[in-house]
Amino acid sequence: MTVDVLLAVENVSLRFGSVTAINNVSFDIRRGEIRAIIGPNGAGKTSMLNVINGFYQPREGRITFRGQTRSRMRPALAARQGIARTFQNVALFRGMSTLDNLMTGRTVHMRRGFGWQLLRHGPAMAEEIEHRRKVEEIIDFLEIEAIRRVPAGRLPYGLQKRVELGRALAMEPELLLLDEPMAGMNREEKEDMCRFILDVNQQFGTTIALIEHDMGVVMDLSHRVVVLDYGRKIADGTPDEVRRDQAVIDAYLGVAR
């Protein structure tokens, strides 16, 4: 059986000085799946996302995205190739409206140069209209019509998270990296966010890799889970397999003596 692998991580290691953040980790993300990366604090989850979108350069190992193995990657290049992400701590433009924040997500798709855009006429205008249409679809999708004109900084935290997801979606990514999308949310906000993530996956067919601490959420949402501990991979499989894995139980609960 052939599996359609969108992104493969092979023997990746990442060190900061003498600290080994990621130690010889390999796993893959299949096209169309929701892949969770879990592990205790400091396990190297966020570092892993940072390696995938080119923010960090791994010391060793290879990353293959859409069949292309890369030697060097930068975040801007990753974005252009179709990798979008959200952050553990919301990173929106606080003074800009929801709408404008989402429009920045369209930057990677803008063809006309800066000069044309300043003119706001002709082809630049047509392009802007097209981008706005796309953004409005996302606003509708995420049900944030009422905050279209509200500066992001004035929004409650749960909505900021949603706007951040919106901005990532505006890039129309092939791979969406979500760093703790439900952190700090109440139960209702979490349920909403879960529904949006599932809908993104089903409706747009977007492949999603997410880091999350809420185990209930992870087990419900994801198709496959990879577990990291102290920078090493200790388990990889379906939620059920991972849940029963002794190494995972030990890592989370501590080893009984």
Add this chain to the structure above:
Amino acid sequence: MAASGTGHGTTGHLATVRGQTLDRGSTFPRLLLDNAARHGARPAYRHKDRGIWQTWTWAELVPIVRAYAAGLARLGLRRGDTCAIIGANRPRLYWTITAVQMLGGIPVPVYADSAADELAYVLAHADIRFAVAQDQEQVDKILSVAARLPVLEEVLYDEERGLRGYDHTHLHSLDRVIEDGSAALRSDPALNPWLDDQIAQGGPDDTCVILYTSGTTGRSKGVRFATGRAIRAGRDSVAFDRLTERDEVLAYLPLAWVGDHYLSYVQGMLAGFCIACPESQDTVRENLREIGPTYYFSSPRVFEAFLTDITVRMEDAGALKRWLYRTFIDIARHHGEAILDGRPVPFRARALYTLGERLVYGPLKNMLGFSRVRVAYTAGEAVGPDLFSFYRSIGMNLKQFYGQTEAFIVVTAQPDGEIRSDTVGRVMPNVDLRIAEDGEIQVRTPGQFTGYLKDPDRTAEALTADGFLRTGDAGFVDASQHLHIIDRARDVGRLTTGTLLAPKYIENKLKFYPNIREAVVFGHQRDMVTCFLNIDLTAVGNWAERNGVTYASYQELAMHDRVYDLLAGHVARVNRDLATEPAMAGAQIRRFLILPKELDADDGEITRTSKVRRGFIADRYDTLVTALYGGEREIDFTTEVTFEDGRRGAVAARIKIRDVAAAELVA
């Protein structure tokens, strides 16, 4: 839209219908065709979608609704079938109403926020075979109770999101049903005439809609309305306010509420005006500003919230703006209503008002979305005179009406130029109204319901032997032929002198004074009217500060002699007011006292929704009531209170009782 271009022009359909010599506009589907023929290029519906207002004209609507009806027929919807409609105000849910009516089916709008259990009750009670839901949320709700709905066959939805993975054997996208109907109308030559025949079969006695009451008391009732009656009632009210196809409304109240069905759907069809649907429930105020409706309805509470919002924002504004606002609102208060009613006003005042319109009133109305409002209504509860005149004084034609679900809404309404905050207007044309012995208002209206579905007992209870509807409200008609609503009929009592006593009516009059927080009126089977008052700490505290009255506690302030003087003045004013109404003049307040503590929900004295529990209070303060009727001037009183943290304590006070003179009846 999916179904444009079925190859049939509007006039073609009308000709077919005319060919069978039908009354024009005698059913809702025929009204749709009429509107398309009379002003096909005018907008019929708008909806803000993806940030842009989408518009459908009457002419564009006809092929869509025909295709939709054909699609529903192909799914098996037949004459007499009921079809539930569950969701927010969306054009396609309104079109569902017309499409179902076109086939002789009965639309049953259901409250979108009803819990699954309530939904199951209504769907089972109405024998629902078809259900049209707005989105996944509603579909999930229906599917979760599907086991209790043996006759439910097909479920349709408007928004596809999240539903793609569902089993679609009995689940259909509304888009696809319309497409399917449109394709069938093109390919099957017999289908168009069949549909015309369905439209032709519709008659005045068909049930055009079943609307469920919200069910605050017991199980909700399905109120049935007949086509002919609904249209007659709608025509009268459309003529009353001269509504035309040039008007526009924003449909934001629940689709399943009789008010929305009447004000949006029925009047919209009859006047041919445009129904704009907001983007979402959260964007209503923004959408209101964008659309600028010409015809508007809202509850007094909403108007109050708007005014509070304005007041708060003005407090935060700069000194110049505050001065402008205060100055011109003052001018409006003195002359605005007279100008609106076309009464004579001094030239200088008129000039200042015109300037105010430019500087203050215009921008204010624009901010609220009321710039184009020609007729606005409020109803449902008593409106404070200050609130009411505020909107009227800035040039908004705000009026009141009185209505009942079973009467198909409007019973009385205020004609332009005869507007007062304390009446609900004149009896509408073709409405019979009478006041029963016990003060209850009984009516017979052109739109009157044809009974509760499957509930002859409660139908009989709602009507008198000669077919008048018991409204359950008490009221009287004054010399100017305006109706006053005074209370719920069951709360109305009588003095031993035989005079009618409407406690809430008097309490509301008292509470319109900002200094009075609560009032409790007694007098049923007594020889005179007395009352308890609660001061409003903020308002009276403010007054005390300005008038050099010092106090250390709520109790001390409430018991202060000068506060008694202040409130005695208010009571005397209320008495003078009551004296102007022959029906009420005998029920003036003769004695009152001020309570040393605030009436509190924690003590069970008022409900959580701030309604006074008169019976409970009468029991609890029994000694005070006895004293009011016993002639004492002072009484020592101790009562228990519950503090905010749950501890209990006692309040002891010497309470004074004041006599108030009755005002002379003003003839």
